[in-house]
Amino acid sequence: MTRLSNEEQDLLLRLLRTCTVGPLEAEPDDPPPEIRQAQLDYARAAEKIGLRVVHHASPPPGTAIRDDVPETVRQAARNPDFLEQQPSLVLRLGPEAPRERTVMFNVHLDTVAGLEPVSFDRSRFTGRGAIDAKGPAVALLAGIRAARARSRSVGTDVSVLVQAVSGEEGGAMGTFGTRPLVDAGFVGRLNVFCEPTGFRYLRRATSAMTACVRVDGDGAIDDRPDAGHNATVLLGFLAQHLARTLDTGARSGRVCVAGLHTGDMHNRVYGSGRLLLNLSYATSEEGTLLERTFGDALAAGLREFRARFAASREFARTARDCTKITTLHWHKRGLPCLRSAPDWADELFERSGIRRWPDADPAFTCDAIWMDGVAGAHTAVFGPGSLDGNNAHAEGEFADLADLEAFASAVSDLLVNFNTGRGKRV
Numbered sequence: 001m002t003r004l005s006n007e008e009q010d011l012l013l014r015l016l017r018t019c020t021v022g023p024l025e026a027e028p029d030d031p032p033p034e035i036r037q038a039q040l041d042y043a044r045a046a047e048k049i050g051l052r053v054v055h056h057a058s059p060p061p062g063t064a065i066r067d068d069v070p071e072t073v074r075q076a077a078r079n080p081d082f083l084e085q086q087p088s089l090v091l092r093l094g095p096e097a098p099r100e101r102t103v104m105f106n107v108h109l110d111t112v113a114g115l116e117p118v119s120f121d122r123s124r125f126t127g128r129g130a131i132d133a134k135g136p137a138v139a140l141l142a143g144i145r146a147a148r149a150r151s152r153s154v155g156t157d158v159s160v161l162v163q164a165v166s167g168e169e170g171g172a173m174g175t176f177g178t179r180p181l182v183d184a185g186f187v188g189r190l191n192v193f194c195e196p197t198g199f200r201y202l203r204r205a206t207s208a209m210t211a212c213v214r215v216d217g218d219g220a221i222d223d224r225p226d227a228g229h230n231a232t233v234l235l236g237f238l239a240q241h242l243a244r245t246l247d248t249g250a251r252s253g254r255v256c257v258a259g260l261h262t263g264d265m266h267n268r269v270y271g272s273g274r275l276l277l278n279l280s281y282a283t284s285e286e287g288t289l290l291e292r293t294f295g296d297a298l299a300a301g302l303r304e305f306r307a308r309f310a311a312s313r314e315f316a317r318t319a320r321d322c323t324k325i326t327t328l329h330w331h332k333r334g335l336p337c338l339r340s341a342p343d344w345a346d347e348l349f350e351r352s353g354i355r356r357w358p359d360a361d362p363a364f365t366c367d368a369i370w371m372d373g374v375a376g377a378h379t380a381v382f383g384p385g386s387l388d389g390n391n392a393h394a395e396g397e398f399a400d401l402a403d404l405e406a407f408a409s410a411v412s413d414l415l416v417n418f419n420t421g422r423g424k425r426v
Contacts, residue, residue: 002146002408004139004401009120011045012138012404015109016118016127020134023082024072024170025113035166038109039089042137042164046091049145050155051162055090055186058083059167059176068334069175070210077176086110088177089164090186093144097159099376102188103418104161105411106178106367107137108168112393125399131385132392135399136194136407137164139384143411150412153419160415161186165367173207173335174367182370190345190418191379192411193368196392199406201349202357202381205338205368206253207287208280210331211294213238215262217318217325219271229318229325231273232262234305238326239275241301246279246294252362253280253290276331282363284336284372291333298328336372338379345378352413354382383407 004012018038019031026033043053063069064077076082111129118127125135140162147154154160163186167177193205215235220228239257246255255277262273279294281287302322309319349356357363364387371379384403391397 001405002142002412004142004405004408007045007048008138008142011041012125012135013118013120014041015134015138016125016129019115020110020129020166021113021115022110022167022170022172023085024076024172025111027113030113030115033085033110035085035110036087039087039164042109043089043091046141046162049141050148051091051093051144051160053089054092055181055184056087058085058087059180063176063180066175070171070173071331072171073175083176086166086176088166088181090181091162091164093148093160094155095159099187100189101157102159102161103415104163104186104188104191105140105194106163106165106191107133107140107194108165108177108367109134109137110166110169110177112169114395116395116397123401125401125404126397128397130397130399131196131390132387132397133194133196133383135404136196136383139404139408140194140411142405142408144415146408146412147415151416151419154415158415158419159188161188168367171332173332173365174370178367179370182374187371187374187377189377190348190414191368191371191377192414193366193379193381194383195366195381196383196385196387196390197357197381198386198389199384199410200355200357200382202363203338203340203379204282204363205381206280206282206363206365207284207335207337207369208278208365209287209291209333209335211277211279212329212331213275213277213298214327214329215271215273215325216327217271217321220269222267222269225269225314226317228269229271229321230315231270233309233315234318234322234326235260235262235273235275237305238298238301241304242277242294242297245297245300251286251290252282253286255279280365282337283339287333287335287337291330295328302326336369338368338372340371340379342378345380348414348417349380352410352417354410354414382410
C-alpha cells in the first residue's frame with residue numbers, strides 16, 4: 001500500500017482550506033476563488049518528487065466564444081476577468097516523449113459551491129473537494145512518487161503528464177480548462193481522468209444538451225385574460241407534451257424537464273416565460289439525432305396546442321400566435337461523448353488489479369469527453385469513492401485516507417505496468 005506522507009496530508013488540508021469554488025458556482029457569501037494559489041501549492045509539492053511546470057496559464061480569450069461552449073460560460077466570459085481567474089496547470093515528470101510513451105492524468109481543483117468545515121481525524125478528510133477532486137489530486141502525486149521509487153523507467157522511459165485544471169464544475173464542461181490543454185497536445189497514450197468511480201475504470205463519458213423554450217408575448221390583466229398571450233398555459237402544455245414525446249425509454253440518455261417560470265402574481269396573465277430541459281446522451285451520434293428530434297417534438301407540440309385551444313375564449317389569441325411567440329434557444333449543445341475501447345488498455349487495468357465499470361451501468365459526464373477521437377490515445381475515468389457515497393456536491397463531503405492510499409497504489413501500479421507490459425510495452 002502506498003502511504004500518503006505527512007507532507008501530502010498537509011497539502012490536502014491546505015488545498016481543502018483554499019477556496020476554489022468555480023465562478024459559475026459561486027454564491028454571494030463565498031470568498032474570492034484562489035484556484036491559481038491552489039495550483040501553485042500543488043506545483044510546489046509536485047516539484048519535490050521531480051515533476052516540473054510546463055504550462056500554467058489562463059485560457060486564450062477565444063476559448064469561450066465557440067458555438068459548442070455552454071451559454072453560461074459565454075455570458076460569463078464577457079467579463080475579461082473571468083477567464084483570467086481560471087488558469088490551468090500542466091506538470092511533467094521526465095523529458096517530453098512521444099505519445100506512445102506518455103501517460104496523462106487529469107484532475108480538477110475547482111469545486112462546487114457550499115464550503116464545508118475542513119478536518120482530518122487521522123482516518124477521514126472532510127471538506128469541499130475532499131473526494132471531488134482535491135483528495136484524488138494529492139493521492140495522484142503519492143502514486144507517482146511511489147511508481148518512481150519502484151521503477152527507474154517512470155520519468156525516464158515513460159513520461160508522466162498531470163493536468164490540474166479549472167472549469168470542470170458549474171456546467172463549464174471543461175470547455176476552458178481541459179479542452180485547450182488537449183488541443184495543445186498535452187495527452188498520452190493512456191489518459192486517466194481522476195473522478196470518483198468506486199475504483200472501477202470507466203471507458204465512457206456522456207454529455208448533455210440544455211434547451212430553453214422561450215415565449216415572448218403580450219401580458220394582460222386578470223379581468224381580460226383573453227387580451228394577452230398566456231405563457232403559463234402554453235409552456236405548461238409544452239412541458240407535458242415534450243415529457244411525453246421524449247420519454248420513450250428507447251435511448252440510454254435521460255430527459256430532465258427542469259425549470260418553468262413565467263411569474264409570481266395571481267392576478268395577471270404573464271405573456272413571457274421560459275421552460276428549461278436537460279437532455280443527456282451516450283454517443284455523439286445520439287446527441288445529433290436528439291437535437292433534431294427535440295426540434296420536431298416542439299413543432300408538433302405547438303401544432304397540437306393551436307388545434308386544442310383555437311376555439312377557447314381565454315386562450316384563442318395564444319393559440320393563434322403560438323408559433324410566432326415561441327422560440328428555441330440552446331444553452332448547451334454539440335458536446336462530444338467519450339467512447340474508448342482498445343484491448344491493450346483493458347489488459348493494463350486488469351493486470352493492475354482494477355475492475356472495469358459494468359457495461360450495463362450508466363456512465364456520467366466529465367472532462368474526459370474532450371479525449372473523444374484523439375488519435376493514438378486511450379482514455380479512462382478512474383478514482384476512489386463515489387459521488388453519492390462520499391457526499392460530493394453535498395453537505396459533509398469526505399474522503400477516507402485508506403481510499404486515497406489505495407488510489408495512490410493503483411496509480412503506481414498503472415505506471416509501472418504501462419512500461420513493463422509483461423516484458424513488452426503495452
